[in-house]
C-alpha cells in the first residue's frame with residue numbers, strides 16, 4: 001500500500017517508509033492511496049470472528065505485502081492482548097473501556113503496533129532509529145512501554161517538568177534500557193517545539209522518527225476499537241453513535257476510516273474540552289487554530305489538532321458531507337465535573353475526565369429511540385487520581401502494578417534549551 005502526503009508536494013511512499021518517516025518531507029501527513037471496503041458478509045457476521053481475526057482483516061490492506069502475513073498476525077495479536085469491554089451505563093448508553101492495556105490509556109494500542117512494525121523493519125538494519133516524542137502525559141508512557149526492549153530503536157521522550165501526573169511521570173522515567181526521559185524546564189508546547197526543531201535540523205546525526213498520532217502506524221490500528229464495539233453490540237443495537245473525547249483527533253479519525261471500510265456507524269461526535277477549534281469550525285466552516293488551554297482533561301489540551309486535515313480528506317473536503325456524519329461540541333471543566341458526579345450518582349460508574357467529556361457529547365446529541373450511544377473511556381480514572389477523588393469525594397482503589405510503579409525511582413535528564421537537546425542527541 002502506498003501513502004501520499006496531504007500537502008501533495010512529496011512523492012508517495014510505501015507503508016514501511018511512511019512509518020519510518022513519520023511525516024512526509026513536505027511536512028504533510030500521510031494518507032492511504034486506496035481504501036477498499038471489507039466484504040458485507042464479513043461485517044454482517046462480525047460476532048463470529050475473534051478480536052484478533054477482526055484486527056488482522058482490518059489492518060492488512062494498509063500494510064500490504066510489506067510485512068509477511070504470519071508476522072503481521074503475530075504483531076496484531078501482541079498489540080491487542082488485553083480486553084476492550086463495553087460497560088452498560090444506561091439502557092441506551094455504554095462505555096467502551098480502552099484503558100485495559102499496560103499504561104492504562106487507549107494509546108497503548110497504537111504505540112504497541114508501531115513499535116512492533118518498526119522493530120520488524122529494523123531487525124536486519126545496523127543503523128539505529130531514534131523515536132523522538134513530546135508528551136503532555138499519556139503518549140510518553142505508552143510509547144516507553146510499547147518500545148521497551150525493541151532492538152535497533154532508541155526512544156527519547158521530552159516531558160514538561162512538574163506538568164504531568166505522578167503516575168504518568170513514573171511510567172516514562174522508570175524503564176531504562178532503550179528509553180530515555182528528558183525533563184524539560186517549560187510547558188508541553190516547549191517540548192513540542194524542540195521536537196519539531198530537531199526534525200528540521202540537518203546537523204542532528206541520528207535517524208529520527210516520530211511516534212505521535214501523525215504516524216500512520218499509531219493512527220490506523222485505532223480502527224480496531226470501533227469494530228470491537230460493533231461486534232459486541234450490533235445484534236441488539238445496530239445503530240451506534242460514537243462519542244470520542246478528542247484532542248489531536250487521531251482516534252475519531254480512525255473511527256471514520258472504520259466507517260469507510262463498511263462498518264455501519266450512525267454518527268460521530270467529537271467531544272472536546274475548552275479547546276474548541278473544531279467545534280467552532282463546525283459552526284461556520286472557518287478553521288482558526290488557537291493556543292492550547294489547560295484543562296482537567298489534559299490529554300486533550302490541543303489548540304491545532306493535527307489529524308483534522310485527515311478527517312476533511314475522508315469527507316472529500318466537503319463541509320456539507322462532514323456536517324451530515326459528524327458533530328463536535330466543547331465542554332468546560334465545570335460541566336465535566338458535574339457529568340462525572342451525575343454518572344457516578346445515577347449509575348455508580350467512575351468516569352475519568354476524558355470519558356466524562358465523551359459522555360457529555362452523547363447527552364448533547366440527544367439519542368433517537370433506535371440509537372445506542374457509546375462513549376470511549378480513554379483512560380483509567382486512577383491516571384487522574386486527584387481530580388476524580390476530589391470531584392466524586394471518594395478513594396479509588398489503586399491497581400497493584402500501579403502501586404509498585406509509584407515506588408520506583410525516576411531517572412530523567414533535565415534540559416532547558418534546544419541546544420541541550422541537540423548535544424544530547426549528537427553525543
Ligand SMILES: *Cc1c(COP(=O)(O)O)cnc(C)c1O
Nearest residue numbers: 138247248249250251299378379
Ligand atoms: C490522547 C488522549 C485523548 C485524545 O485522543 P486524540 O486521538 O488525540 O484525539 C483522549 N483521552 C486520553 C485519555 C488521551 O490520552
